[in-house]
Amino acid sequence: MATWIHIYYSDDPFDENPPLQGSFDYDKALRFDEASEPDSDSRCGAGTNTPELINKQSLLRTAGGRWVYEHFLQRPPNEPELTYWFEDDDYAVIWLQHAKRQNVVEHYFGKPRVRCRPVDILPRATQSTSGQVRTFWPESMPTPIPRAWAVWKFLTNC
Numbered sequence: 643m644a645t646w647i648h649i650y651y652s653d654d655p656f657d658e659n660p661p662l663q664g665s666f667d668y669d670k671a672l673r674f675d676e677a678s679e680p681d682s683d684s685r686c687g688a689g690t691n692t693p694e695l696i697n698k699q700s701l702l703r704t705a706g707g708r709w710v711y712e713h714f715l716q717r718p719p720n721e722p723e724l725t726y727w728f729e730d731d732d733y734a735v736i737w738l739q740h741a742k743r744q745n746v747v748e749h750y751f752g753k754p755r756v757r758c759r760p761v762d763i764l765p766r767a768t769q770s771t772s773g774q775v776r777t778f779w780p781e782s783m784p785t786p787i788p789r790a791w792a793v794w795k796f797l798t799n800c
Contacts, residue, residue, distance in 0.1 A: 645669050649710070649726050663728055666704040673712075674701045677742040694718065701729075701737050703750075709734040 645668040652660030676699050695717055702710040709729045716722040729737070731751065738747045747753075 643669075647710075647726055649728060651727070664708070666702075666706065666708065666710060668702075670705040671702040671710065674703070674738060674741065674743055674746055676700065677740075696722070701734060701741070711737070 649663045650660040698714045700712045713725045
């Protein structure tokens, strides 16, 4: 039996009738989980009576060839929140590389895709009191790399 996931999109969180972006069969999708980190932020209160926060993300490849980002969040004792949205190939490459899944990148996009080290090329940004974003580039990078903006945006939203 198929488990169909319908993905809707709206900028308005109170939109009762958001437009449908598409659907996919969850049972036929390939799942790529994020890389495990020994000191992950997804656990809090270890060794205490405090419930643990569960915050996981995965990238799915549908049978139709689309990439879907899946975010699972649970703040006990609340019910888990699952969100899905479609992503493009560029986002998939960045996410898979960040999740240490270079073999998957090579399988779907060919090899080699250059893996960047975000700490070396990404801008540092802070927000000024007026709300404008100020960007600082590391001293080792005198010239900004335009592609770095997409990587930086992705990594700061994780």
